[in-house]
Amino acid sequence: MTNTAELPENPTELLICTKCRRGRDDPGDDRWPGQVLFDAMRRLPVPHAIRVTPVECLQNCDHGCTIALRGGARWTYVFANCDELNDPEMILDGALRYHATADGLIPWRERPEHFKRNCVARLPPLEN
Amino acid sequence: MTNTAELPENPTELLICTKCRRGRDDPGDDRWPGQVLFDAMRRLPVPHAIRVTPVECLQNCDHGCTIALRGGARWTYVFANCDELNDPEMILDGALRYHATADGLIPWRERPEHFKRNCVARLPPLEN
Numbered sequence: 001m002t003n004t005a006e007l008p009e010n011p012t013e014l015l016i017c018t019k020c021r022r023g024r025d026d027p028g029d030d031r032w033p034g035q036v037l038f039d040a041m042r043r044l045p046v047p048h049a050i051r052v053t054p055v056e057c058l059q060n061c062d063h064g065c066t067i068a069l070r071g072g073a074r075w076t077y078v079f080a081n082c083d084e085l086n087d088p089e090m091i092l093d094g095a096l097r098y099h100a101t102a103d104g105l106i107p108w109r110e111r112p113e114h115f116k117r118n119c120v121a122r123l124p125p126l127e128n
Numbered sequence: 129m130t131n132t133a134e135l136p137e138n139p140t141e142l143l144i145c146t147k148c149r150r151g152r153d154d155p156g157d158d159r160w161p162g163q164v165l166f167d168a169m170r171r172l173p174v175p176h177a178i179r180v181t182p183v184e185c186l187q188n189c190d191h192g193c194t195i196a197l198r199g200g201a202r203w204t205y206v207f208a209n210c211d212e213l214n215d216p217e218m219i220l221d222g223a224l225r226y227h228a229t230a231d232g233l234i235p236w237r238e239r240p241e242h243f244k245r246n247c248v249a250r251l252p253p254l255e256n
Contacts, residue, residue: 015251059205059250068251077187078206078249121206121248122187123143123196 010072011049012099014091016041018054020064022084037065037084037091044092050099060120069095070123074104078120090114138200139177140227142219144169146182148192150212165193165212165219172220178227188248197223198251202232206248218242 020034031039038054046052060066063080065087070076077098082091094112098104104125106115148162159167166182174180188194191208193215198204205226210219222240226232232253234243 053252055252057250059247066249068249070251070254076204076251078251119187121194121196122185123198123204123206123251124181124183126198 010074010102011051012069012071012074012095013051013053014041014046014095015053015055015058015068015070017056017058017060017064017066019057020061020066022064033084034065037067037082037088040084040088041091044088046092046095047099050095063118063120066120067091069098069104071099071104073102073125074098075125076123077104077115078122079115079118080120081118082114087114138202138230139179140197140199140202140223141179141181142169142174142223143181143183143186143196143198145184145186145188145192145194147185148189148194150192161212162193165195165210165216168212168216169219172216174220174223175227178223191246191248194248195219197226197232199227199232201230201253202226203253204251205232205243206250207243207246208248209246210242215242 016038018034018038019032022033041052058066060080065082065084066080067082068078090112094115097106097110144166146162146166147160150161169180186194188208193210193212194208195210196206218240222243225234225238
C-alpha cells in the first residue's frame with residue numbers, strides 16, 4: 001500500500017447489496033445470498049480504513065451478488081456475479097488492492113480475475 | 129422542481145460515456161455512438177445546474193450507450209442501452225426529473241420507461 005492510501009481523506013468503502021437473490025426464489029437459510037455475503041465479509045479481517053456498508057439494492061438484480069468499491073479520489077467500480085460462499089476472500093483481496101491505489105485503478109495484472117470479467121460499470125471520482 | 133434541488137450544493141452531473149460503440153465495429157461518421165450522444169446532449173437546452181460530463185469509458189461496454197446521473201445527496205444511477213439518435217430528449221427529461229429530486233429517486237410513474245428497464249446499477253449517496 002502507498003502512503004497516499006493510508007491518509008484518512010482517502011478511505012475506501014465496500015458496498016454490498018444485501019438483497020441480492022442470485023436467481024433464488026427463496027432465501028435458503030432465511031438470508032438472501034447478498035446478506036450471506038455481507039455477513040461473511042464482516043467475519044473477515046477487513047482493515048479499519050475499509051468500511052463495509054450494507055445497501056438495500058444496488059439494482060443489478062439479474063446479476064447478483066453485486067458489490068461496489070469507492071472512496072476518496074478513486075474511480076468507483078461495480079462488480080456483479082459474486083458468490084456469497086466462494087468469493088468473500090477474493091473480494092477482500094480486491095478491496096485491499098483497490099484501497100492501495102490512489103485512483104482506484106488496480107493494475108490489470110494484479111486485478112482479481114473475477115473483477116476483470118464482471119465489471120458492471122465504473123464512475124470517475126467526483127471533481128472537487 | 130423543489131427548492132432543495134435548486135441549491136448550489138445539490139447540483140446534478142450527467143455522465144456520458146463517449147467511447148460506447150453500441151455493437152459497431154467502426155464509428156460510422158468518425159464518431160463512436162457515445163460521442164454522437166454526448167454531442168447531441170450538448171446541443172439540447174440543458175440547465176446550468178446540470179453538468180454534462182464526457183467520460184472515457186464507464187466500462188459497461190456490452191450494453192452502451194451508457195450514461196449516469198449523480199450529484200449532491202442523491203443516489204447515483206447508471207443506465208444502459210441508450211440510443212444516440214433517438215434518446216437525447218428522453219435523457220434530458222430524465223435528468224431534469226432526477227435533478228428535481230433531493231435523493232435521486234424519481235417516482236416510478238414519472239420515470240422514463242427506458243430508465244425503468246435499463247438500470248445497470250445504483251449507488252447510495254456518500255455519507256457526510
